Amino acid sequence: xxxxxxxxxxxxxxxxxxxxxxxxxxxxxxxxxxxxxxxxxxxxxxxxxxxxxxxxxxxxxxxxxxxxxxxxxxxxxxxxxxxxxxxxxxxxxxxxxxxxxxxxxxxxxxxxxxxxxxxxxxxxxxxxxxxxxxxxxxxxxxxxxxxxxxxxxxxxxxxxxxxxxxxxxxxxxxxxxxxxxxxxxxxxxxxxxxxxxxxxxxxxxxxxxxxxxxxxxxxxxxxxxxxxxxxxxxxxxxxxxxxxxxxxxxxxxxxxxxxxxxxxxxxxxxxxxxxxxxxxxxxxxxxxxxxxxxxxxxxxxxxxxxxxxxxxxxxxxxxxxxxxxxxxxxxxxxxxxxxxxxxxxxxxxxxxxxxxxxxxxxxxxxxxxxxxxxxxxxxxxxxxxxxxxxxxxxxxxxxxxxxxxxxxxxxxxxxxxxxxxxxxxxxxxxxxxxxxxx
Amino acid sequence: xxxxxxxxxxxxxxxxxxxxxxxxxxxxxxxxxxxxxxxxxxxxxxxxxxxxxxxxxxxxxxxxxxxxxxxxxxxxxxxxxxxxxxxxxxxxxxxxxxxxxxxxxxxxxxxxxxxxxxxxxxxxxxxxxxxxxxxxxxxxxxxxxxxxxxxxxxxxxxxxxxxxxxxxxxxxxxxxxxxxxxxxxxxxxxxxxxxxxxxxxxxxxxxxxxxxxxxxxxxxxxxxxxxxxxxxxxxxxxxxxxxxxxxxxxxxxxxxxxxxxxxxxxxxxxxxxxxxxxxxxxxxxxxxxxxxxxxxxxxxxxxxxxxxxxxxxxxxxxxxxxxxxxxxxxxxxxxxxxxxxxxxxxxxxxxxxxx
Numbered sequence: 001x002x003x004x005x006x007x008x009x010x011x012x013x014x015x016x017x018x019x020x021x022x023x024x025x026x027x028x029x030x031x032x033x034x035x036x037x038x039x040x041x042x043x044x045x046x047x048x049x050x051x052x053x054x055x056x057x058x059x060x061x062x063x064x065x066x067x068x069x070x071x072x073x074x075x076x077x078x079x080x081x082x083x084x085x086x087x088x089x090x091x092x093x094x095x096x097x098x099x100x101x102x103x104x105x106x107x108x109x110x111x112x113x114x115x116x117x118x119x120x121x122x123x124x125x126x127x128x129x130x131x132x133x134x135x136x137x138x139x140x141x142x143x144x145x146x147x148x149x150x151x152x153x154x155x156x157x158x159x160x161x162x163x164x165x166x167x168x169x170x171x172x173x174x175x176x177x178x179x180x181x182x183x184x185x186x187x188x189x190x191x192x193x194x195x196x197x198x199x200x201x202x203x204x205x206x207x208x209x210x211x212x213x214x215x216x217x218x219x220x221x222x223x224x225x226x227x228x229x230x231x232x233x234x235x236x237x238x239x240x241x242x243x244x245x246x247x248x249x250x251x252x253x254x255x256x257x258x259x260x261x262x263x264x265x266x267x268x269x270x271x272x273x274x275x276x277x278x279x280x281x282x283x284x285x286x287x288x289x290x291x292x293x294x295x296x297x298x299x300x301x302x303x304x305x306x307x308x309x310x311x312x313x314x315x316x317x318x319x320x321x322x323x324x325x326x327x328x329x330x331x332x333x334x335x336x337x338x339x340x341x342x343x344x345x346x347x348x349x350x351x352x353x354x355x356x357x358x359x360x361x362x363x364x365x366x367x368x369x370x371x372x373x374x375x376x377x378x379x380x381x382x383x384x385x386x387x388x389x390x391x392x393x394x395x396x397x398x399x400x401x402x403x404x405x406x407x408x409x410x411x412x413x414x415x416x417x418x419x420x421x422x423x424x425x426x427x428x429x430x431x432x433x434x435x436x437x438x
Numbered sequence: 439x440x441x442x443x444x445x446x447x448x449x450x451x452x453x454x455x456x457x458x459x460x461x462x463x464x465x466x467x468x469x470x471x472x473x474x475x476x477x478x479x480x481x482x483x484x485x486x487x488x489x490x491x492x493x494x495x496x497x498x499x500x501x502x503x504x505x506x507x508x509x510x511x512x513x514x515x516x517x518x519x520x521x522x523x524x525x526x527x528x529x530x531x532x533x534x535x536x537x538x539x540x541x542x543x544x545x546x547x548x549x550x551x552x553x554x555x556x557x558x559x560x561x562x563x564x565x566x567x568x569x570x571x572x573x574x575x576x577x578x579x580x581x582x583x584x585x586x587x588x589x590x591x592x593x594x595x596x597x598x599x600x601x602x603x604x605x606x607x608x609x610x611x612x613x614x615x616x617x618x619x620x621x622x623x624x625x626x627x628x629x630x631x632x633x634x635x636x637x638x639x640x641x642x643x644x645x646x647x648x649x650x651x652x653x654x655x656x657x658x659x660x661x662x663x664x665x666x667x668x669x670x671x672x673x674x675x676x677x678x679x680x681x682x683x684x685x686x687x688x689x690x691x692x693x694x695x696x697x698x699x700x701x702x703x704x705x706x707x708x709x710x711x712x713x714x715x716x717x718x719x720x721x722x723x724x725x726x727x728x729x730x731x732x733x734x735x736x737x738x739x740x741x742x743x744x745x746x747x748x749x750x751x752x753x754x755x756x757x758x759x760x761x762x763x764x765x766x767x768x769x770x771x772x773x774x775x776x777x778x779x780x781x782x783x784x785x786x787x788x789x790x791x792x793x
Contacts, residue, residue, distance in 0.1 A: 007788075008788075010453075012451055012453070013451075091445070167451065239788065239789060243788075249788065249789040250789050251789050251790075251791045252787040252788065252789045252790050252791060253791060255789060255791070323443060324443070324444060325443055325444050325445075325446075325450065326443045327450050331448075331449060331450040331451040332448060332449040332450075332451065333448050333449070334448060334450065335445075335448065336443070336444065336445040336446055336447075336448075336450060337443070337445065338442045338443055338445050339442060339443070352450075354450065359443075359444050359450075361444075361446060362452065362456070365456070365457045365513075365555075366553075366554060366555035366556070367555055368457060368460070368554070368555055368731045368732055369555065369731050369732050369733075369734075369736050370460070370677075370731035370736075371679070371731070371734075371735075371736040371737070371738075371741070372676065374736050374737060374738065374785075375676075375679065375738070378788065379787055379788045379789075380785045380786060380787055380788045381785070381787060382736060382737060382784060382785065384736060385736070385780075385784075401784060402787045405787040405788070405789075408448075410448050410449030413448075413449050413452070414449050414451065414452055414453050415453050415455070416452075417455045417456050417457050417459070417460050418456075418457055418555075419452065419456065421447055423447055423448060423449065424447035427447065
């Protein structure tokens with residue numbers, strides 16, 4: 001099988017060995033959870049419960065704040081004890097709803113449609129919208145928005161992202177091994193909703209077992225194929241995955257996958273879609289990898305949304321060394337967070353713990369103009385030059401040289417011999433340029 | 439657990455590479471050539487190299503102390519400059535030549551612009567240009583009488599050993615490129631004789647000597663093989679990239695093949711370009727000088743243009759200009775053009791919308 005890929009990219013050590021052979025374990029019911037009202041790209045959700053209300057697991061507790069937004073559901077049964085600002089995996093303090101559990105896990109009534117594939121696309125989409133699903137790969141774009149192309153745009157291919165190119169993370173890998181039928185069912189639903197004729201499951205070469213499982217299941221399926229991809233970071237970035245799988249290039253300057261007739265969804269999202277359409281089950285749990293060489297027992301855990309990272313770590317037996325850094329997500333694009341008292345969200349794919357040595361910051365040297373960042377930039381930018389313009393407060397030049405096209409994959413910072421914080425500068429540039437253009 | 443952990447922007451893992459490791463790996467890559475230099479020209483080569491390195495490092499430290507900036511001599515960049523300066527002189531040079539060359543390279547070539555990362559010219563080449571301009575005889579002709587292995591040299595161009603005795607001395611006592619230059623310019627010898635000499639020069643014997651280093655020359659550029667081993671290591675470690683050396687050498691090959699013959703267009707044998715590539719420091723220049731990170735373009739297309747520019751200038755200097763070789767001046771001239779090249783070769787973003 002010929003492996004496919006994209007131009008540029010890097011080869012960090014994948015470090016998946018810690019958790020890749022660990023079966024998904026169900027996390028015991030947490031005592032207390034916090035559902036942040038902003039777990040997605042778009043407007044924050046609006047709470048529809050107040051302190052003191054009793055809630056069931058799966059009950060809607062906040063409604064979407066607009067079209068590009070999602071509703072939130074309680075992931076356990078219990079009582080609303082606080083609505084306030086809480087830590088958020090992305091760093092800042094964000095409004096959230098605290099629910100103290102009653103330990104009984106009482107659920108709302110779920111249905112089951114045997115013949116769910118006969119539902120109309122409209123009904124399917126409505127169920128997805130009601131289930132509060134957003135992309136579970138990390139960015140968290142509301143799924144129903146991706147499935148609503150504007151008039152005139154057609155979708156011919158749905159790509160499922162099973163690449164998981166971030167080092168350490170194995171959550172997607174495990175669900176591909178343990179729930180492949182659900183993933184394919186989700187893919188078929190997605191294809192039906194947008195009337196896409198083709199489905200693609202993209203999997204990186206370091207997961208041969210997953211490729212095998214899907215090849216077996218899809219043997220007799222003419223419309224869905226598995227695409228093996230070279231082991232290279234950021235193979236799972238949306239534009240890079242689309243290019244590898246279809247040779248289509250998403251236009252820069254804010255172009256979307258739908259501009260090249262493609263929708264990309266994470267494999268985890270596909271399961272959420274399947275459960276939403278078949279059982280009308282809202283998205284209240286997900287699989288998250290807890291890893292790092294100092295974690296006593298790295299695991300892939302199925303946990304309720306809103307579970308605190310401290311509880312997850314405790315479930316893994318804590319750490320064997322002093323913690324130097326806590327990362328929500330993968331090591332390349334994840335956020336370093338100051339406290340473990342942070343709830344996981346729908347986009348939380350991993351919790352990583354580094355020791356003091358791994359957390360050490362490296363001194364920034366002057367740019368050698370070596371061009372290593374240019375050689376590997378998957379967006380074909382000149383990261384050093386953009387960072388320089390940002391440093392000089394020259395937003396116009398930063399924009400001209402494509403600061404807004406950067407996907408923040410972090411490859412440039414990874415290879416820089418001078419340890420220049422390129423992504424940090426570029427991020428500032430992105431903020432300043434969007435402020436300027438507002 | 440109410441600890442507050444360190445936060446920083448992503449990515450949280452980094453490749454194990456630093457300015458220091460890059461520079462010391464370049465030093466490592468230059469060592470085979472130095473060893474060959476010591477083998478052919480004696481321990482004096484090593485002594486002169488040490489002088490140059492010491493001068494470069496001390497100059498850097500003193501200037502940084504004077505500028506009240508952190509002293510960064512441990513990063514190895516001054517060591518690289520020192521070695522490259524020494525590589526451009528011959529082993530019979532007086533001790534003060536590499537010292538002055540290295541001081542000039544660091545002071546005027548590098549620190550005056552603000553130090554590592556800000557210099558416009560390759561410091562070592564600027565040092566060489568300074569030495570050539572100030573002591574032209576020491577830099578070009580002085581070595582032929584005093585090289586410890588001058589006996590080897592006099593007949594070291596194997597292809598010239600069996601020449602008829604009436605070939606003027608000027609031919610047998612210069613570097614191989616000097617011979618070619620003389621043949622192109624001189625009217626002293628007949629066309630037949632010139633052709634014979636050219637044939638001998640581009641014979642397999644000469645080419646093999648040039649490749650392995652069994653030939654007269656300066657300390658660092660005698661053996662193409664030793665330099666290529668070092669270059670291969672740097673390429674493997676992604677410290678140098680193929681575009682500059684390949685476009686440089688490729689351009690020289692094509693242009694010499696077309697224009698290099700002494701009997702008009704396309705009169706050269708295919709071996710003549712190879713002869714040109716293996717002599718006169720082109721290998722050293724293409725792999726170690728033109729690829730200097732600070733003074734070469736950052737864009738991929740820019741690197742190709744830069745390499746081609748170096749190639750064109752080298753050939754122009756060799757065939758038309760006054761010097762037999764010309765690698766260093768062509769690189770220095772192209773250094774000036776780097777900002778311009780970078781400016782006009784900014785790559786298109788992935789998925790660029792055509793307008």
